[in-house]
Amino acid sequence: MGNRQKMVFGNWKMNLNKKEAEILCNELNDGLAIADVKVGVFPSFPYVSQVAENANHFSIGVQNFYPQETGAFTGEVSITQVKDVGAELALIGHSERRSIFNETHSFLKKKVDASLVAGITPVFCCGEPFEVRNAGEERAYVLQQLEESLFHLDKRAIQKCVIAYEPVWAIGTGLTASTEQAEDMHSAIRSWIANQYDQECADSISILYGGSCNASNAKELFSCPNVDGGLIGGASLKSDSFLAIIHSF
Numbered sequence: 001m002g003n004r005q006k007m008v009f010g011n012w013k014m015n016l017n018k019k020e021a022e023i024l025c026n027e028l029n030d031g032l033a034i035a036d037v038k039v040g041v042f043p044s045f046p047y048v049s050q051v052a053e054n055a056n057h058f059s060i061g062v063q064n065f066y067p068q069e070t071g072a073f074t075g076e077v078s079i080t081q082v083k084d085v086g087a088e089l090a091l092i093g094h095s096e097r098r099s100i101f102n103e104t105h106s107f108l109k110k111k112v113d114a115s116l117v118a119g120i121t122p123v124f125c126c127g128e129p130f131e132v133r134n135a136g137e138e139r140a141y142v143l144q145q146l147e148e149s150l151f152h153l154d155k156r157a158i159q160k161c162v163i164a165y166e167p168v169w170a171i172g173t174g175l176t177a178s179t180e181q182a183e184d185m186h187s188a189i190r191s192w193i194a195n196q197y198d199q200e201c202a203d204s205i206s207i208l209y210g211g212s213c214n215a216s217n218a219k220e221l222f223s224c225p226n227v228d229g230g231l232i233g234g235a236s237l238k239s240d241s242f243l244a245i246i247h248s249f
Helices: 018-031 045-054 079-084 095-099 105-117 130-134 138-149 179-196 199-204 218-222 239-246
Strands: 007-011 038-042 059-062 089-092 121-126 162-165 207-209 229-232
Touching: 007 207, 007 239, 018 038, 018 045, 018 239, 038 089, 045 059, 089 105, 105 121, 105 138, 121 138, 130 138, 138 179, 162 179, 179 199, 179 207, 179 218, 218 229, 229 239
Parallel strands: 007 038, 007 229, 038 059, 059 089, 089 121, 121 162, 162 207, 207 229
Antiparallel strands: none
């Protein structure tokens, strides 16, 4: 794994209320005092500033934003606004944003650019649905996601990004990619980055696994040479399971 930063991020999705978020933050602060892993949580918008004020040992991210700086976009939130209240990370391209909210490659490219301009770390999600995996076309599918939304960046810019591979067929389904499947795709992503930029660049970028990663399989997944951590869904909503994943390095 070289000296790449180890990371575990928790995507809360549309879960937790104010009190639950506060309790979870306090438990994470207590449990993270000695972790040498970069930890981040992605709360729902109403709680971003509250969580940011209570976060001692972890970073705050946003699950979504609109790529324009300001303007007449009723109901939307800009990356500069969330940065203003303490966000340092932004999820971009999560499969739910792609499938439910129809976010396109070109729109995600704008989000990547907007977050880098704002000095926010993009956590760029890529991954294939079941029918693509079933057809054996997962590599071409994921490569296209990277080419159309990320590979326009220069070397210095892409080194500020984090990539999260999420096999869509393993999110919330209870299915998990085998360690072989996870390592195979992570290794492919790293080789595509090396081809596009160079090996040094590829070796510096953290690639996280996101797909039903939990306390019982994290150690095995994180032992893969090209898996640098996890983007965690349901298991990040309870401090014991989230901390177990973080400490499984």
